Amino acid sequence: MADISRKQPRPGPADPSGPSSLSGTSVTSGADRLILDPGLLGGDGPVGLITNFTGVRRDLRPIAGGLLEAGIELTSLFGPEHGLLGTAQAGFVEAGDHDPVTGLPLYDTYRTTPEQQDQLIEKSGVSTLLFDLQDIGVRYYTYIWTMFDLMQAAGRAGRRFVVLDRPNPLTGLVSAGPLLEPGQESFIGRVPIPLRHGLTVGELADQLNRTAVADRLGQPIDLDVITADGWSRELWYDETGWAWVPPSPNIPTLDTAICYAGTGLFEGTNLTEGRGTTRPFETLGAPFCDHRLADAVTERGLPGVLVRATSFVPTFHKFVDQTCHGVALHVIDREAFDPLRTSLVIMEVAGELYPEFGVREDGDTGIDIPGARGFALDKLWGSPALREAIAARSPLEPLLPPSTHPTAWIATPDLLRY
Structure with missing residues (x-):
């Protein structure tokens, strides 16, 4: 997997991804870095973006428009649970097959089968899939499994998959809770990871690519991660300088x-x-x-x-x-x-x-x-x-394994980028 985490152009004072008065820390998301430097993407051909209302720049403008303005050949959007605009409650998506802002075609991926996902990618005609959704660091939050499913679809179709990384809101220091056991797989847990995983989505994508994706497809997919510049593992989300955007209707703060x-x-x-x-x-x-x-x-x-x-x-x-x-x-x-x-x-x-x-x-x-x-x-x-x-009516606390650092469960420590 290509490592492009060291290519970190520094934003100037007029850039919306620059320092914020919300915090003394300046974190630049993978999406903002790509908008500032489209050369980070590499490759050719049409691009699809897996995103929703959490896919925003530092100034809270949607990244889809920023990618288009930067000259990236963005041709399709792919939406997860809750829909592109976030108006749907848990377990639902929105109606509509086009983004009302950019006019781009919108493909709903929620509760789709692998065969349907393959068809969506083929229909879209994209050669690269970008992923930009704000995860909250918990196994039963579905955005990471949208990523996992579409990583596999990209691999089956021979497409590239690029994660635009964002901070883990709960810091990156703690993994907690049991691993998922065989037989309990669902869309709130496809493979064994801790209940609180302690990784960014980019790190988790790398972990999944080296393990479950490679096992299922016979080899890892073509995966890149554009890291979030300035984030470190001890930072909570409100220490990043970013305003909180509720990642789903029932996670307001x-x-x-x-x-x-x-x-x-x-x-x-x-x-x-x-x-x-x-x-x-x-x-x-x-x-x-x-x-x-x-x-x-x-x-x-x-x-x-x-x-x-x-x-x-x-x-x-x-x-x-x-x-x-x-x-x-x-x-x-x-x-x-x-x-x-x-x-x-x-x-x-x-x-x-x-x-x-x-x-x-x-x-x-x-x-x-x-x-x-x-x-x-x-x-x-x-x-x-x-x-x-x-x-x-047995005691429940003994069921809880000790909390650990993420290095205790990931494939290898070099997965950690921060």
């Missing part, structure tokens, strides 16, 4: 993303994860809960977070228009806060207090091909272990 790295597991239970409230994934509860949940969780002395009793009425999703009671999470020290441990403790306490607490029943998981069967919690956790422990 960085605090939400931090909590989601654990509380996303509640999607597989019969407690609401707070969809339909103003603080999804920071608000958890059900009609059968009460103030005792917050009191008991607080007594466990979890680091970095305050737990407040709350009542709320979801406007959609679980328990729509019903009064729920539960907990609101207030992260006060994100370095000390462990979203996975916190989530397991809340589940454990809920199991002690409420006989009604359990997991979503076996059925259409809503997280892969429509009609796919299985327990959603098994797909989220990566094995049946958490579901079985909840059913047995």
